[in-house]
Structures are given as structure tokens and as C-alpha cells.
Amino acid sequence: MALYTRAGRARPQRSGFELGVWYLMRLSGLALFVLALGHFSITHFIFDPATQTAQWIVDDRWGSVLWRTVDWLMLTMVVLHSFMGVRTVVQDYTAGGARTALTMLLYVTGIALFLMGTIAVMTLPFPVK
Amino acid sequence: MRYLQYRGGEGMLAWAFHRISGVAIWAFVLLHVLDIWLVGANRGLYDDVLKLYASPVGRVGETLLGAALLYHALNGLRIIVMDFWPATTVFHKQLWYASWVVFVVVGLPGAYIILRPIWAGVS
Amino acid sequence: MQVDLRILRFDPERDAAPHWESYRVDAEPMDRVLNLLISVKADQDGTLTFRRSCAHGICGSDAMLINGRNRLACKIRVDQLGRKITVAPLTGLPVMKDLVVDMDGFLAKYRSVMPFLIADTPPPERERRQSPADRARYDDTTKCILCAACTTACPSFWAQPSYVGPAAIVNAHRFIFDTRDDAGDERLEILADKDGVWRCRTIFNCVDACPRGINITRAILEVSRAVVERTV
Amino acid sequence: MRIDHDALVVGAGGAGLWAALELARAGISTGVLTKLYPTRSHTGAAQGGVCAALGNQEEDHWEWHMFDTVKGGDYLVDQDAAEVLAHEAIETVIELEHMGLPFNRTPDGKIDQRRFGGHTRNFGEAPVKRACFAADRTGHMILQTLYQNCIKAGVHFYDEYHVVDLLFEGGEGGDGGRAAGVVAYRIADGELHTFGAKAVLLATGGNGRMFSITSNAHSLTGDGMALAYRHGIPLEDMEFYQFHPTGIYGIGILLSEAARGEGGTLLNSEGERFMARYAPKAMELAPRDMVSRAIYLEIRDGRGIGPKKDYVYLDVRHLGRAVIEEKLPDITEFARVYLGVEPLTEPVPIQPTAHYAMGGIPTDLRTRVVRDEMNTPVEGLFAAGEAACVSVHGANRLGTNSLVDLLVFGRRAGREMTAYCRAATLPAIAPAVEEPVRAELEALRTRPDGESPSALKDDLATLMMDNVGVFRTAPMMAAAVAGVAQIKERYTRVRVRDTGRVFNTDLLEARELGYLIDCAEAMATSAISRTESRGAHSRDDFPERDDVNFLAHTLAYRGEAGPSLRYKPVTITRFEPKPRVY
Ligand SMILES: Cc1cc2nc3c(=O)[nH]c(=O)nc-3n(C[C@H](O)[C@H](O)[C@H](O)COP(=O)(O)OP(=O)(O)OC[C@H]3O[C@@H](n4cnc5c(N)ncnc54)[C@H](O)[C@@H]3O)c2cc1C
Ligand code: HEM
Ligand code: SF4
Ligand code: F3S
Ligand code: FES
Secondary structure: OOOEOOOOOEOOOOOOHHHHHHHHHHHHHHHHHHHHHHHHHHHHHHOOHHHOOHHHHHHOHHHOHHHHHHHHHHHHHHHHHHHHHHHHHHHHHOOHHHHHHHHHHHHHHHHHHHHHHHHHHHOOOOOOO | OHHHHOOOOHHHHHHHHHHHHHHHHHHHHHHHHHHHHHHHHOHHHHHHHHHHHHOHHHHHHHHHHHHHHHHHHHHHHHHHHHHHOHHHHHHHHHHHHHHHHHHHHHHHHHHHHHHHHHHHOOO | OEEEEEEEEOOOOOOOOOEEEEEEEEOOOOOEHHHHHHHHHHHHOOOOOOOOOOOOOOOOOOEEEEOOEEEEOOOOEHHHOOOEEEEEOOOOOOEEEOOEEOOHHHHHHHHHOOOOOOOOOOOOOOOOOOOHHHHHOOOHHHHOOOOOOOHHHOHHHHHOOOOOHHHHHHHHHHHHOOOOOOOHHHHHHHHOOOOOHHHOOOOOHHHHHOOOOOOHHHHHHHHHHHHHHHHO | OEEEOOEEEEOOOHHHHHHHHHHHHOOOOEEEEEOOOHHHOHHHHOOOOEEOOOOOOOOOOHHHHHHHHHHHOOOOOOHHHHHHHHHHHHHHHHHHHHHOOOOOEOOOOOEOEEEEEEEEEOOOOEEEEEEEOOOOOHHHHHHHHHHHHHHHHOOEEEEOEEEEEEEEEOOOHHHOOEEEEEEEEEOOOOEEEEEEOOEEEEOOOOOHHHOOOEOOOOOOOOHHHHHHHHOOOOEEOOOOEEEEEEEEOOOOOEOOOHHHHOOOEEEOOOOOOOHHHHOOOOHHHOOHHHHHHHHHHHHHOOOOEOOOOOEEEEEOHHHHHHHHHHHOHHHHHHHHHHHOOOOOOOOEEEEEEEEEEOOEEEEOOOOEEEOOOOOOEEEEEEEOHHHEEOOOOOOOOOOOHHHHHHHHHHHHHHHHHHHHHHHOOOOOOOOOOOHHHHHHHHHHHHOOOOEOHHHHHHHHHHHHHHHOOOOEOHHHHHHHHHHHHHHHHHHOOEOOOOOOOOOOHHHHHHHHHHHHHHHHHHHHHHHHHOOOOEOOEOEOOOOOOOHHHHOEEEEEEOOOOOOEEEEEEOOOOOOOOOOOOO
């Protein structure tokens, strides 16, 4: 691809990263519309928070592969969406070194959180019925 | 801050709430993944945390969280609609009002369900 | 009627920082803020400085922050504002003096999107044909008078002055969707940059501020969509 | 600071920008100096359209356009210039389209055209669709398109540089000197800069701010005309000043003739289409001088509207929402914003408004400034646009013909200057040539006591509006001549209140007032000496046109005791003067 436009202006390096983030925010937002709102409704309207003990989660909710998958999907989406969202906020209000540092910190936290969540959802043994 | 002098309209409020709610939910997600981690790591501690969530203060907090989530989700949808059908920007205010209508219609019963145990003394 | 006019004044040769000054001015309801400024300058304080030329909303000289919103002083009437009127320079551009801001950065952004027709084919003997429908496609964005009211009303621009801003995108839109132009792709590339269209958060302050009634956000989103469509 | 270019363009309206574009494309080092950002120039305010005999809608020929221009100008037009205008209008409009101008389109994709006052088919038979337009922001689109193309061509702009003097080598401009550059005041910091160049173009626009009711921008203060005048160059035909019939009542903001072109009508207090009495064939689309006079006569005969019975109505209600909103959106908005009137349902109060200077710096067909009745050029000095007088408008300009003038002669100026620059050498500029103006400006800036320039300016504007307006008589104009002389004297004592250097608009406004006074002086004196009625110059005491004595251009030269006048013959090629009826 030509490095200059026909008007003689240097063409920007096309990375597509921001486009990716933009698209991702929309797609994950749509997914979360179902997943997060669904999750919140189930945990608050169908059941009551008080009844959702660790035992119940392990035995009932995560007793099914389907629910583990749904929860993991939600985890993925929410981590992607919210960390990329906060990245936007950080990039808006910071500049220079602080921006790089905070963004890196955010990525690291995001990955750590994603791993923790994955371990929590995926590694518990299924209950023996 | 001179920026605070600007009297933005619906669009600016919609964005400010969206941003605030987004960051708030993000903060909660941090917490929530940590507590879910406890289900595998330390069940006793998890159940203690759960009591906090189910307490009256916790319930008010959860209601606020729900409100933030609902607003953010509805406004997020509004943004996505405009992104993919730019002609709808003409109605951006109406879309915002509509999202508030849904917010109230869905949110009020929801809040009632979450908060009822406080005075019903269920927990 | 009498109007209380507060103006954020700044004279770089005298003041360390901007400060508010109050003036009482006689005004008719149909007067515009520009009339008030001119009357203050004529009768009360000749050092009051602002840009103006056409006095009817067509040259874009006198965009300023009036009662908390960006307006053209020559297009907003006293009866739309009430008896208390505050006037300050546009937010986010360097203030040169009183209500005059430095527009160079703003215009540099305008120039960065290649705001001119680029056609690869040699021009025909007569006019290039364009159907009324194709012409209508970009009509709205041809109205821009480069007053900067939109860009300086945008919180995303305040946060990151590197944002190319709504005005530049409007002017890119005007060419991207012109069937006679062949450089739409290159403009889309420029605007796909991190300081391009993605910085728009659909806040609509720009639309509210635009004295030409351009649906700026729509134009921006049409450009974003075009960027998405050519990539995805 | 000293800056050199091959060519300098003063003014970035339509005329200046096109000239700069030609120069830049030819590779001539060019600087454009403008006291406003280029897109703030008043060309952007032009609404209605730009005429060119494209024949896209109905049969049309440039000869017809030429005839209409000559007749519209009451035969004071130089016909060789009108021929150039009408002929080259076609290629310039096409070229503008190629540059990207978004003209409205016909269903088959050609440039759309509409009717405009005084433009007819077959030498006056019936109105013809000749005005090419982009909604009612044609001037805006021309200005933007030319600016865009200047950016593309890499034109060097000096934005917000106020030109305060012209430089000549080997004598004044009026006595055989050669243009050598300009002195400009940088508004941002009050620095004076000396610009040297082989060729200088004056494209500074009009001077309508000498009237109290005007469609003109605050910046239209006749700077270029006054500067040339101060250097011994005459001003041509200054008595011919156009009053546009449809200014917004009380403010003067223009409602374009396009409103009438699309079918809008004028009504008096009896609801009558009074134009039937004055121009039965052309009705509302008669030339502007006639329509303005008709409005004044209606008002004088007590058929005006309103508490003071001093306006009439422009009515577009019958055109329907579609036409009003699609083809006349801007002027509809003006009525809403500035009058609080809804044109869809209410008629709009209007009154004639000072609009356009037919006269200006005399030039020949090649845009070279000329200094006498033999058309002797001032070497290196060029002029185009409203500041110039080639004369294509004669005694009255037809609607749209100003934009055509800018385009055709702006382009010619660019080409002419290119050729000139290739042959000429850079003139020598003595050091410290800017000292006289520096002293003038410093005196103005630091004078400890005196009169306020804004009050003086109001006095001038009222004086001119009342006495050198649509109708003129000897006593009125005598009052104007005396009044201007008085104001000129008071001007020597005005005091600027802002003594700073940064963005001192107070100082510049005072400076501009000086230019207006010069133009007013030339206008009043030229007017009182023309004892006939012709085009926009309409006298109660001399109601007839006098081709025996006054088929001639006025040249006003500056003098210590007031202007002295000379006359120059009109060039007549194809059309012998005839009575002007519509
Ligand atoms: C409201 C309105 C509507 C009109 N509608 C039409 C129409 O429909 N059709 C038509 O044909 N004509 C129309 N006209 C007339 C036409 O628009 C003008 O005559 C024309 O635009 C003048 O252009 P110009 O290039 O000569 O000068 P302008 O566009 O006035 O530009 C003058 C330039 O000179 C610069 N300048 C002035 N003084 C100095 C100085 N001292 N130093 C540096 N720079 C200086 C200014 O900054 C500016 O850039 C209309 C006029 C008005 C007022
Ligand atoms: C439930 C459905 C959701 C939808 C439809 C949605 C939609 C969106 C959209 C479209 C944006 C982009 C806004 C813009 O670029 O202007 C966004 C931003 C954001 N979202 Fe969500 N979102 C949802 C849930 C969430 C959740 C659960 C979180 C947090 C965990 C979250 C956190 C954020 C954050 C922090 C931002 C950035 C805010 C900003 O840039 O101003 N969102 N959301
Ligand atoms: S888009 Fe509107 S607000 Fe922005 S610069 Fe153009 S005219 Fe001004
Ligand atoms: S205000 Fe700014 S965020 Fe977008 S919608 Fe307008 S550019
Ligand atoms: S003075 Fe021209 S836009 Fe206000």
C-alpha cells in the first residue's frame, strides 16, 4: 500500500486495533445484554441472594455443564467489555507515561481476573450425586 | 473546572451516566470475581460474604448495582442502535426517554423484589 | 429591558488569569448577544475583544460559550436567554484575548482529513453528472462554516485534544459520500486512527451547538459505519 | 519583519482565492493576506446563485447573458468586459463543479438552474433559468470549494493579517510607480510586517458598512479601495451603489432574490402586488434598482406597512413547504431567527438594504489596475471582485453577476499575475518603508484624548443612508459632501480606547473607519456631480438618463480639498443604449 495519499499526506499506519475495540464493545455489549441482565435477574428475582450459598452454587448451578458454560461466557464477555471500557476511560483522562502504566496495569488485572474466574468456574469437581 | 460550566443536554447526561455506571459495574465485577473465587477456595468465607450481600445494606447496594446495570444496558442498546442505523440519531432524545420508561417499568418491580425481604424479615 | 451581561475577560498583556466582568446593557428582546457585545464595546469598554463579521450566522466568527452552551453570538437572541447572560470563550482552545481563541489547531485538524475533492478521472468537457439523490447524500455536511462550536462543545475533545473532532469529521463526510470523489478510502483510513471517529461517544453536544443545524453525530456514525464496512 | 513572495493576494474572498489558486497551480510563490480567516469572507454570505448560460434547463446563450448585463447596468457597462463575463462564466462554473462544488442537480444530473432578476431569454423576452445554485448557500459553497482547493494546491495563507498600506517603487501608484508590496499588521500581536512582491492583487471586497442598513459584514470597510485611493489611484463609478430590495426590516440582513426567483411576491399595505405598476412584464424579477425604488415609492405614497408604514411584505407562503424548505432553507431561517416570523404562514417585513458597490478600483479586462481615462495600467497592481470596477455592472448589478465577476476576473487575475511574475523582477523596497504607517497606527493607538470612533462611525452611516441612498437630490448630496468632510476632520481626533498590542480590534476598527470615510467622500462627490438618473443612481431633480453628457465613467481622485473628478468613455461594442423597460 502506498505510504502517501493522493493528496501527499502520510497515510496512517493501519492497525485496526481501535476499530476492533469499538466492534468488540458493541458485540460484547449485546451479548451482555442477555447474559448479564439474565444473570442478575436469575440471582435476584428467581432466587434470593440469601439462598445462594457456596454449597448451592456447587451442587445446583455448577452441577450443569450448560450453566458453567454460560457463566464462563459471561465472564469472558464481561472482562473483555468492562476492561476495554475502563481502558477507554483511562485513555480519555490520562496522558503520557501515566497512561501507558495504567493501561498496562489494567491489562494485567484483566488477565488475572479472567484466569481466576475461569479457575473458579471450570476447575471445581462436579458434585457426586 | 471550566468544563462543568457546559450545560449539556440529554446526550451529555446519557453519556455521563453511562460512563459512571460502566465504571461502577466494572468495580463490582472485580469484587464479584474475587468472591466467586472463594466458592472453590474458601467456602466458609464465601458464605460470610454472602450474608453481607443479603443484609439490608447489601440489598440496597445490589439494587443500586441493578439500576446501574439496567441503565447501562438500555443506554448501551440505544448507542448500538444509533451506531448501526445512524438515521435514528434524529431521535436520540426520544430513545433516551424510552430507555428511562423501560428502566422504570422493569426497575421498580425488580427493586421491590430485591428489597422486600428487608421489611418482610425473610432473611 | 436591562440585561446583566457577565463576560469572562482576559488580556494577556495585563491579566495573569481570566476573570469575570459584569455589565448592564439596554436590550430589546429581539437583539442578539452580538448587539450587546458591540454596545458594551462602543459605550462601556472599548477593550472588549471578540471576532465578528457577517452578523447573521454565516461566517462562523463569533462562536462562544453563552449561558453554558456554544452559540453564535449573532444568532442567539436575548429573549432566548433571559436577563442574565454569561459569555465566555470557547472551551478547549487557547484563549488569545477575551472571547478570541486561537483557531490554528482546529483548522489543522480540518486540513488533516483532506477536505477537498480528489477525482482520479480527468474532468469531462461539461459538468460531472450527479443524481439529485446522490447529491442529497452529503447535503447536510456541506453546510459547515467552520465555527468550531461543535468541537469545543465535545467532552471527548476536552478530554483528549488530539481528537480530530466533529468539525473535521463533518468535512470528511462531505467528501467521503460525494460520488465524484475517489479518495474516500484514504479519508476513512485517516479517521480510523485512534484519534479519529472512535473518540466520538455519541454525546450530541456538537449537534446541539451547531448553528447550521447539521446532524453531526449522524455524520460521524455514518463515517464509523463506513470504516467498519470496509474492514469487516 | 520582511517577507517576500512573487505574488501577493490581499483578500481571501471568492476573487482572491481563485487568483491564489491559479498562481499556486502555476508554481508562483504566493502569499494570501486576509484580515479574516478565509472562510469568514463575505463571499460566503451570497445566497442566490451564479449565472452562466449553461442552458441546462432551457435554451440559453452567453450573448443573452451579456445583453442582460449591459441593459441591467443601464448601458454604463463596458461591453467588452460584459462579453468576457458572460462568455467565461460558463467555463468557470464548469470548472467550479470539477473542483467539487455541490450544485443542486436536475433529474438527469446536470447543474440545476433557476430564474433571477433581469436575466432573460432572447434579449429581454421573458425570464430565463440561468442561475446555477447550491440551495441558498451558493456563495458559501463557492468560498468553501475555493478554499479547499487552495489547501490542496498548497497556497500560503497569512490569516488575520490586516493590510494597512501599499508599497510602490519609483513614485506613487497614481504617478507611474510600480507596485512593490504591502504592509500588514498581524492582528494576533500587533506586529507590522513588510511584504515584498512583484505583483499585488487587491480583492478586499465592498464597503457597505458606510450605510446604517446594510447586508454587508462588519468587515466590509472598503480597505483596498481606500488604500489605492490614498496612493493616487482613482475610484471609478463610486456613485453607483446598489440597494437590495429585500433586506430584513430594521436590520438589513439579506433575503436573497432567490425567494423572488422561486416565485415569491412583494405586497404593499393593501395586499397588492405593486410591481405590476412599475415593471408589468418582469414584475418582482425586475432589476434591483427598480424594485428598490418601487418599494420606496409605495412607502412614500402611504402604502407601507407597520406602525411607521415603512416596510412592505415579501410573501413566499404560496410556494409551499417543499420549495421553501428545500430551496430556500437559509433565508427561511433568517426570517425565523431575526424577525421571529414564520415564512410558511406569514409574510416577511422587508426594506431595501445597502448591498453592493458597483464602483471601485478601475481595472482593464486583464484585471490590471488603471490610473486614468486612457486606461494606463499601474505596473504590478491588480484588482478583482467587489473592490474592483472593470466595469461589468455599470450603473446597476444584476443578481448573481457579482459571483460571476469574482470567478471570471479572479481567475483572470491569477493568470495575468502568473504571466507578469514570470517576466518581472522583484522590486526594491527601501528599508523602513513601513515607518509612516507605523507612526499613523501608533498615533491612533496612543492618542490620550479624543472622540470615540464607534460614535463617529454611526454618524457616517446615518449620514450616508439618509442622503446618498435609494433616492437622491442635490441638497441631500450636498449635505452628505459637507457632512463627510466634517467627519473626516473629526476623525483626525478619534481616540482608541484599547492601547494593547494583542488582538486590538478597537484600533483596527478605527483604522477601518478611515477607509470608509475615504470611500464615502468619493461616493458623495461623484454622486452630486452626476446630474442624471441612471441605474442605482436615482435623482428626483434629474429623473432622466442623460446619454449625451453622462454615458461615461466617473473617476474620483483624492485631493487635499476633496476629490477631483474626471470622466472616462464607456466601451460600447454590440448594444446601443436604449431606454430601459422591463
Ligand atoms: C448577503 C449578501 C448576499 C449576496 N448574494 C449574492 C448572490 O446571490 N449572487 C451574487 O452574485 N452576489 C451576491 N452578493 C455579492 C457578492 O457576494 C460579493 O460582492 C462578493 O462576494 C465579494 O467578493 P470578494 O471576493 O470581492 O470579497 P469578499 O468575499 O468580501 O472578501 C474580502 C476579503 O478581503 C479581506 N480583506 C478586506 N480588507 C482587508 C485588509 N485590509 N487586509 C487584509 N485583508 C482584507 C477579507 O478578509 C476578505 O477575505 C451578495 C452579497 C451579500 C452581502
Ligand atoms: C448489559 C449490557 C451492556 C451493554 C449493552 C453495554 C454496552 C456498552 C456500549 C455500547 C459501550 C460503548 C460506549 C461508547 O463507546 O460510547 C459500553 C461502554 C462501557 N461499558 Fe458497557 N454494556 C453492557 C454491560 C456492561 C457491563 C456489565 C459493564 C461492566 C462490567 C460495562 C462496562 C462498560 C464500561 C466501563 C464502558 C466504558 C464507558 C465509556 O466509555 O464511557 N458494560 N457499554
Ligand atoms: S459542524 Fe456546525 S458547529 Fe461544527 S464547525 Fe461546522 S458549522 Fe460549526
Ligand atoms: S459531542 Fe463529541 S462525542 Fe461525538 S456526538 Fe458530538 S462528537
Ligand atoms: S458574525 Fe458571522 S457568524 Fe456571527
